[in-house]
Amino acid sequence: MVENRRFGDIVAYIILTIGVLIVAFPVWLTFVASTWDAATIINGQLPLYPGPHFFENYYRILFVGTSGSTREPVAVMMFNSFVMALAIAFGKILISVLSAYAVVYYRFPFRMAAFWIIFVTLMLPVEVRIFPTFKVVSDLGMLDTYQGLAVPLIASATGTLLFRQFFMTIPDELLEASKIDGAGPFKFFKDTVVPLSLTTIAALFVIQFIYGWNQYLWPLLVTTKDSMQTIVIGIRKMITTADALTEWQLAMATAMLAMLPPVFVVIAMQRLFVKGLVETEK
């Protein structure tokens, strides 16, 4: 039995290791490429170990920009992406917590109609309504602004649904106990509903931050100025250069940088995130 189990362990480790390699190898290659100079990459003989140009490449991409004259340094793009992702995450949490609270705890005319209208917007993601949304945003003069980047992506039903389902699991007695304890609707929300929702909020934050950070199509449409572009757009622009060689080492460094914030967010909120998705104990 002991032998058998050890054999099983070894097989499991082999499979897992292969899996990790498949996922990690491209990332490693990206990192390696970001530490060599352009010439090494262009001649097609990229080594599998890091080169000597790490600091040079990263300094240049972060604070100077690529050789193309109009390119902004990546620090600016990262800042833009960061603002956009945070605005989407916070905006969406705020809107969905409040709307779900209204739908679950208030009795008002057309309550279910309101809920279904919110629900139906699940079928209308930005990609589907992209032209009308673009028209609205441009008519409101929000092109090349942070609100133009974030607001249309905030409006969606997923968060409302998530919180509605969660709120329905909060026992009614807690609401009644709050009433007897003299807490009005807002106090109940602030003192009981929000603290109980913290893990769910954290989970939604992680999902929405990554969603916002990885947006491509929408920022491509609403940003025209280089100073407003996000890092994901920046990577694409670096790769398709018509009149010069692609500076692969810089594009790869940008890709590495683009990967970092979502990784940090996931690591920082991992425990809350997992709890929020699986928690059933109330």
Next chain:
Amino acid sequence: MAQVTLSSVKKVYAGGVEAVKGVSFDIPDGGFCVLVGPSGCGKSTLLRMVAGLETISSGEVSISGRVVNQIEPADRDIAMVFQNYALYPHMSVYDNMAYGLRNRGTPKDEIEKRVKEAARILAIEGLLERRPRQLSGGQRQRVAMGRAIVRKPQVFLFDEPLSNLDAKLRVQMRVEIKKLQRALGVTAIYVTHDQVEAMTLSDKLVVMNGGQVEQIGVPAEVYRKPASRFVATFIGSPPMNLLPAAIDGPGIVALGDALLEARDLKQNLASGTKVEVGLRPEDIEIASEGQAGALPFDVEFIEELGATQLFHGKLAGQPFVMQAATGDVAAEARRLWISVDPDRVHVFDAQSGIRLGRE
């Protein structure tokens, strides 16, 4: 001071369902009133109307002479203990108890004093920093009581507070609730479906069925003179035996061939009127064959309860249970002769189930 008065209180739900069909009674200051009845009898709805968690469709509820129909629960000067405790899971025990006081703007040192005092009374001083999920059922129950005590309310409301506890703890907490209520002298309304809890706790027992009050009285009276067949079978364990019978004369009912004297039987009932006779298993006495008024009882099997035994069998062709102290009756007995004190024979109308007693 804190007298609670209900007059013609009704609850009609949106669908037209009448959950409470006009209930009136009052509870004196410091009284312990228990509402008891089967599930769906409206007892919880009634309590929730007193608490202000349900609107009152018609009628009036007043606390200390003040009509509270339109007053928010928080301003009714009540405190409630819920069946599942309803503790705030994210707050410590201390915060759970202090929350209501904080919302009222009670000064900090006063809150601390009251919470410490309540914790001392309930022996939960060591738990103040814990979260509810770190507590056992009995401890949560205490915290829920503590939350009620610190408010110093005029009325305590209990909604089946012991039904989530195991049997042993339930008995223990029952005693503690009673002691606490006596010590604090606060009027209490307590809802339960457990007739033992109802009997032991109350000094005013309200038996409800189908949204109506079946009987109101002190527990002993409800037990001794149940006002209806429903009350008779609901209060008392094991439940009262009910046997079809007929009136045979003033104070006499005929149970098949046998005649039985019933001292509390209403006068002027026509002979042959169909009635039901109620006999409590614990009121049955062993008689000897041939003794006047002795009835034959055929035993089918015996249930051991330790101190007592339950004899199941047939009396006058009907299922019948009697209770006797262990050892009083030989275990192999197949036919027993029994008699009942004429004061303890209950007679109910066969149709309406109302007690046919002297006024």
